[in-house]
Amino acid sequence: xxxxxxxxxxxxxxxxxxxxxxxxxxxxxxxxxxxxxxxxxxxxxxxxxxxxxxxxxxxxxxxxxxxxxxxxxxxxxxxxxxxxxxxxxxxxxxxxxxxxxxxxxxxxxxxxxxxxxxxxxxxxxxxxxxxxxxxxxxxxxxxxxxxxxxxxxxxxxxxxxxxxxxxxxxxxxxxxxxxxxxxxxxxxxxxxxxxxxxxxxxxxxxxxxxxxxxxxxxxxxxxxxxxxxxxxxxxxxxxxxxxxxxxxxxxxxxxxxxxxxxxxxxxxxxxxxxxxxxxxxxxxxxxxxxxxxxxxxxxxxxxxxxxxxxxxxxxxxxxxxxxxxxxxxxxxxxxxxxxxxxxxxxxxxxxxxxxxxxxxxxxxxxxxxxxxxxxxxxxxxxxxxxxxxxxxxxxxxxxxxxxxxxxxxxx
Numbered sequence: 001x002x003x004x005x006x007x008x009x010x011x012x013x014x015x016x017x018x019x020x021x022x023x024x025x026x027x028x029x030x031x032x033x034x035x036x037x038x039x040x041x042x043x044x045x046x047x048x049x050x051x052x053x054x055x056x057x058x059x060x061x062x063x064x065x066x067x068x069x070x071x072x073x074x075x076x077x078x079x080x081x082x083x084x085x086x087x088x089x090x091x092x093x094x095x096x097x098x099x100x101x102x103x104x105x106x107x108x109x110x111x112x113x114x115x116x117x118x119x120x121x122x123x124x125x126x127x128x129x130x131x132x133x134x135x136x137x138x139x140x141x142x143x144x145x146x147x148x149x150x151x152x153x154x155x156x157x158x159x160x161x162x163x164x165x166x167x168x169x170x171x172x173x174x175x176x177x178x179x180x181x182x183x184x185x186x187x188x189x190x191x192x193x194x195x196x197x198x199x200x201x202x203x204x205x206x207x208x209x210x211x212x213x214x215x216x217x218x219x220x221x222x223x224x225x226x227x228x229x230x231x232x233x234x235x236x237x238x239x240x241x242x243x244x245x246x247x248x249x250x251x252x253x254x255x256x257x258x259x260x261x262x263x264x265x266x267x268x269x270x271x272x273x274x275x276x277x278x279x280x281x282x283x284x285x286x287x288x289x290x291x292x293x294x295x296x297x298x299x300x301x302x303x304x305x306x307x308x309x310x311x312x313x314x315x316x317x318x319x320x321x322x323x324x325x326x327x328x329x330x331x332x333x334x335x336x337x338x339x340x341x342x343x344x345x346x347x348x349x350x351x352x353x354x355x356x357x358x359x360x361x362x363x364x365x366x367x368x369x370x371x372x373x374x375x376x377x378x379x380x381x382x383x384x385x386x387x388x389x390x391x392x393x394x395x396x397x398x399x400x401x402x403x404x405x406x407x408x409x410x411x
Contacts, residue, residue, distance in 0.1 A: 004080075006133040006191060008141060014191035015130055015145040016153070021183020022090070022123045023154030025176035027246075028162030029097065032267075033169040033176075034113065035250050041106050047251070051377040053110060054247075057117045058370030064118040065367075069125035069359030073352070080193030082126035082355070089122030090184035097177030101170045123184060125359025130191060131341055132354045137290065139342055144286020148338030152278025155333065159271035163264045166250075220349045227347035227406045232361055235340065238303055238399030239368025241392040242333065244376045245310065248388065256385035257317055266322055273326035274333065281334025289339055295346065296409040299339050303400030305332030310392035332396075346409050 034053065039046045068085060075081040096116035103109035134142035158176070165172035222229065245252065249270070253263040289295055309328035313321050341358065348357045379387040 004133055004194060004196070005135055006130075006193070008134065008138045010191055011130065011134055011142055012145045014187040015142055016150045017183055017190065018086075018127050018130070018187030019146055019150035020153035020157070021187060022093075022120060022127070022180055023151055024158030025097075025180045026120060027155055028158050028165075028176055029100075029173060031159070031246055031249055032162050032166060033172045034100075035248075036166060036169040037100075037103070037109060038106070041109070047377050047380060049106065050247075051374045053113060054370040054373040056110065056114055058367050058374075060114050060117040061121050061367050061370060065121040065125050065359050065362070066356065068122040069129075069356035070353070072126040072129065072355040072359075076197055076199060078195040078197055081196050081199075082129060083188050083191075083193050085122050085126045086184055086188050089119045089126075090181045092116075092119035093123065094177040094181040097173045097180075101173035101177075121359070123180075124362050125355055127184075127187075128341060128358045128362045129355035130193075131345060131358070133191075133193070139345065140286040140288075140290035140295075140339070142286070143342030143345070144282050144289070144338040147336075147341050148282025148285055148334055149279055150282075151337040152275055152282055152334055155337075156271040156275035156278055156330075160268050160275065163267045163271075166264055225349040227408045228344070228349050228357065228361075230402050230406050231340075231344050231347055234399040234402035235344075235361060236368055236371070236399075237395045237402065238306065238336065240372045240375060241303075241310070241395030241399065242306060242329070243368050243372035244379075244388045244392045244395070245313070247373045248376055248380075248385075252313075252385060257313075257322075266319075270322060270326040273323065274330035277327065277330030278334035278337065281331065281338050285335055285338035286342075289342070294411050295339055295343050296403060296406055297411050298335055299343050300400045300403035302332045302335035303396045303403070305329065305335070306396040307393045307400075308332075310389045310396065314386060314389035314393075343403070343406075343409060347406065 035046065035050055038049045038053070042049060068089070072081055072085050075084065077084055093116050096112050096119055100109055100112040100116065103112055128146065131139065131142050131146055162172065162176070165175070219225065220228075249267060250263070253259045253266050257266070259266045285298060289298065305328045309325045309332060312324040312328060315321065316324065341362070344358060344361045345354075348354060350357065375391065376388045379391055
């Protein structure tokens with residue numbers, strides 16, 4: 001089977017616009033609009049309800065992501081194997097967010113949010129597989145465009161704008177839902193994946209019936225997939241450490257740091273600083289990785305900056321703490337996002353199922369945002385808001401240790 005290759009001139013713009021278009025609106029709605037609407041419905045139980053939404057979202061995201069990746073890998077169309085799912089997922093996500101904006105109560109909001117979670121993962125799993133279309137000597141640059149630039153814009157750039165809609169969060173759901181569809185459509189058009197109708201897929205002899213062993217073989221045993229599983233577990237720890245803070249950033253600002261009227265400007269400041277350093281690392285990390293053939297070390301050591309960031313807010317509960325948190329987290333997340341997808345691409349156990357394995361790996365961008373609030377809610381109830389910074393510190397370091405334990409990538 002001949003591998004499809006797309007030039008970096010087309011791939012890089014798509015890998016920047018695409019992830020920014022799905023991740024940015026999702027981050028804004030998940031960290032700002034959803035908590036604000038939940039608080040409007042039931043302020044007394046807002047922390048528990050955020051955890052409930054996260055738990056349900058985690059289950060839906062995990063299932064839909066694996067299904068989307070598997071279907072994408074097997075798709076044949078004149079638009080390629082990824083584009084149909086990307087556009088369909090983006091359209092349904094937009095409709096779900098519009099429905100969320102008109103929700104009259106918690107049950108309707110939960111239903112709309114779950115549909116949105118499923119649709120979102122039909123964008124995530126196929127899109128990250130675009131990195132595999134890059135020429136061999138440009139993979140680091142492609143990964144950096146997706147993670148360092150696209151995800152930096154998504155994680156932080158949109159929050160700067162999103163904070164302006166805190167008082168109009170229902171309208172925000174509609175606007176950012178539409179942005180997702182338009183952005184994903186533009187990215188898909190730019191990449192312009194070629195037809196794969198003539199692609200020859202290696203066929204395996206049919207089996208008389210599906211056994212439990214066959215079902216388990218979807219994921220290879222530890223001895224084969226060890227490094228992939230190490231990277232996946234590391235991403236979960238790193239992601240939970242990061243989102244334990246960002247998932248409750250609105251409540252941290254109001255209930256822990258008591259920023260009051262400065263809440264909006266503080267959130268914008270954090271995201272602006274993180275955006276600047278995230279974009280900077282996006283420009284630098286990938287090309288440096290390609291040139292010096294280093295990958296595991298920068299990904300592993302990026303977690304030190306995330307651990308440091310958590311301590312800054314723990315010890316300095318003022319503007320200085322906010323700025324130093326944003327500075328350290330911006331460098332750490334920028335370096336991680338620039339290269340972690342490429343690292344995962346290097347340790348995938350089955351190159352015929354790239355979208356499936358990359359999709360499962362990228363559950364770290366959605367499932368950790370589901371796990372983190374559940375864990376953070378428990379920690380807040382036991383130790384107060386200060387406890388989540390210690391959780392973030394420890395989890396970030398564990399993620400780094402696991403990355404450095406990968407064997408097949410030497411440095």
